Amino acid sequence: MATANKNLSEYDKAQLPDASDLEIGIVVSEWNQAITESLYQGAYSALLDCGVAEDRITRWNVPGSFELTFGCKKMIEEADPDAVIAIGSVIRGETKHFDFVCSATAQGIKDLNVLTDTPVIFCVLTDDTQQQAEDRSGGKHGNKGTEAAIAAIKMAVLGK
Numbered sequence: 001m002a003t004a005n006k007n008l009s010e011y012d013k014a015q016l017p018d019a020s021d022l023e024i025g026i027v028v029s030e031w032n033q034a035i036t037e038s039l040y041q042g043a044y045s046a047l048l049d050c051g052v053a054e055d056r057i058t059r060w061n062v063p064g065s066f067e068l069t070f071g072c073k074k075m076i077e078e079a080d081p082d083a084v085i086a087i088g089s090v091i092r093g094e095t096k097h098f099d100f101v102c103s104a105t106a107q108g109i110k111d112l113n114v115l116t117d118t119p120v121i122f123c124v125l126t127d128d129t130q131q132q133a134e135d136r137s138g139g140k141h142g143n144k145g146t147e148a149a150i151a152a153i154k155m156a157v158l159g160k
Ligand SMILES: Nc1c(NC[C@H](O)[C@H](O)[C@H](O)CO)[nH]c(=O)[nH]c1=O
Pocket: 029, 031, 032, 063, 064, 065, 066, 067, 088, 089, 090, 091, 092, 101
């Protein structure tokens, strides 16, 4: 199902496990900062709404999406959260750099899920246009940060 047919912000708290004792890490890329801050706010608000304690949410920033893998790895090593949300926004430019950044970031986050015992949630928008990114970070298609927070809660409990 394409995002166009699914609102990213919809969730049913009644279907979620107790999140009151969860520690959640969030690593945020500074590239396309207006988009990533909107994604972060979506994730942060949903975590609080679902019962995660404010003082159990840890945020770190990294320069770009390519650095998300290292930032999440260090957070897992140093803070040992129950799950980590990796937030980024990659928007296609004139060259093939978009393809390499998206592929490396997706593979790196996948590797963390394989090589560590901590779920790492892929909250990285990979868009052809600024409008597509805005539509998925609090626009007409909802907020992927909200979707990522719900996934983080579910995976954190599954991984315990
Ligand atoms: N163009 C985008 C980038 N590029 C930067 C890389 O992520 C990386 O920080 C750099 O290559 C140094 O290692 N990053 C994004 O997150 N979004 C983009 O659109």
